[in-house]
Amino acid sequence: MTHADDDAGRSRSLAALRAEFGDGPLFPRLEGDVIEVDGVTFRCGYEERSTADDFVIVKVPAHVAALREMARAHRGAAIVELGIAEGGSTALLALEAAPRRLVAVDLEAERLEALDRFIADRGLGGSVSAHYGVDQADRAQLGSLVDGQLDGAPIDLVIDDASHQLDPTRTSFEVLFPRLRPGGLYAIEDWSADHTFRDAVVASFREASDEQKAELAAALTKAASDPAPAAPKRPLTDLAVELVLARATFESQIVAEVIVSEFWLMARRGPAELPRDGWTLGSAFDDHFGYLR
Numbered sequence: 001m002t003h004a005d006d007d008a009g010r011s012r013s014l015a016a017l018r019a020e021f022g023d024g025p026l027f028p029r030l031e032g033d034v035i036e037v038d039g040v041t042f043r044c045g046y047e048e049r050s051t052a053d054d055f056v057i058v059k060v061p062a063h064v065a066a067l068r069e070m071a072r073a074h075r076g077a078a079i080v081e082l083g084i085a086e087g088g089s090t091a092l093l094a095l096e097a098a099p100r101r102l103v104a105v106d107l108e109a110e111r112l113e114a115l116d117r118f119i120a121d122r123g124l125g126g127s128v129s130a131h132y133g134v135d136q137a138d139r140a141q142l143g144s145l146v147d148g149q150l151d152g153a154p155i156d157l158v159i160d161d162a163s164h165q166l167d168p169t170r171t172s173f174e175v176l177f178p179r180l181r182p183g184g185l186y187a188i189e190d191w192s193a194d195h196t197f198r199d200a201v202v203a204s205f206r207e208a209s210d211e212q213k214a215e216l217a218a219a220l221t222k223a224a225s226d227p228a229p230a231a232p233k234r235p236l237t238d239l240a241v242e243l244v245l246a247r248a249t250f251e252s253q254i255v256a257e258v259i260v261s262e263f264w265l266m267a268r269r270g271p272a273e274l275p276r277d278g279w280t281l282g283s284a285f286d287d288h289f290g291y292l293r
């Protein structure tokens with residue numbers, strides 16, 4: 001696929017980012033936004049331009065640094081990554097974690113040639129694999145793919161950088177968390193994006209001219225008068241609350257620890273046995289105090 005026809009192909013999510021933020025870099029050019037690891041260049045951004053030795057990674061430099069640290073803490077691990085995009089994080093994990101197995105998946109149907117070449121050039125075909133047309137919300141597809149790729153062995157680390165939507169993110173959690181070994185880590189990226197977005201809207205409203213404020217007020221009034229408004233989507237924060245409630249449950253050894261950081265919402269797997277298929281997070285707690293009502 002060439003860059004000319006990409007908007008119709010594998011890069012719908014990157015095209016959406018471009019539509020939102022324009023053609024320039026998504027992130028302002030920051031110090032350290034180009035790094036080199038083992039002869040491979042990684043560029044923070046969202047352009048479609050990865051090659052086998054020069055990848056775009058959709059993260060700010062501080063996030064890349066944190067990911068490198070996480071990867072080094074999981075050397076030789078069995079890792080599942082949701083969300084490949086331009087392949088930057090997958091290639092970085094392959095280099096920094098030297099995983100026993102790295103299974104990366106993306107909803108996009110088209111293979112990313114740059115990543116395939118990277119894997120082939122470095123002789124990583126036995127340990128790193130990329131799978132396309134895989135929806136994190138498809139329990140059967142995701143579960144059987146991971147079981148097949150890992151020969152049923154437990155996962156050490158899951159990194160979910162895919163849809164960032166509550167329902168699909170919870171679904172893949174319910175598929176993969178039971179497959180984590182006790183002590184294994186499940187990390188969900190950009191969990192606070194809905195908050196950041198709303199904060200930015202509020203900030204820009206505060207700075208808006210009177211004319212812009214009047215326009216926005218008119219748009220809000222129109223939206224409020226919709227007789228059948230779409231139900232507002234719940235943010236990923238709900239999942240954070242659900243994990244805290246699962247940790248709070250006295251007898252539950254399902255979630256051993258919940259860690260909330262700038263870049264990740266993380267849950268560490270407890271020792272409780274879980275059914276491989278059909279488990280739901282909602283079964284792990286009672287919402288006694290109505291946090292999720």
Ligand SMILES: C[S@@+](CC[C@H](N)C(=O)[O-])C[C@H]1O[C@@H](n2cnc3c(N)ncnc32)[C@H](O)[C@@H]1O
Pocket residue numbers: 013056057058059082083084085086087088089090105106107108134135136137161162163168
């Ligand atoms: C933020 S990008 C991933 C960035 C990449 N991990 C990195 O750091 O460079 C999100 C990716 O998730 C994929 N995605 C979105 N929804 C998905 C879903 N339901 N299942 C699987 N992948 C999905 C998109 O196609 C996109 O490539």
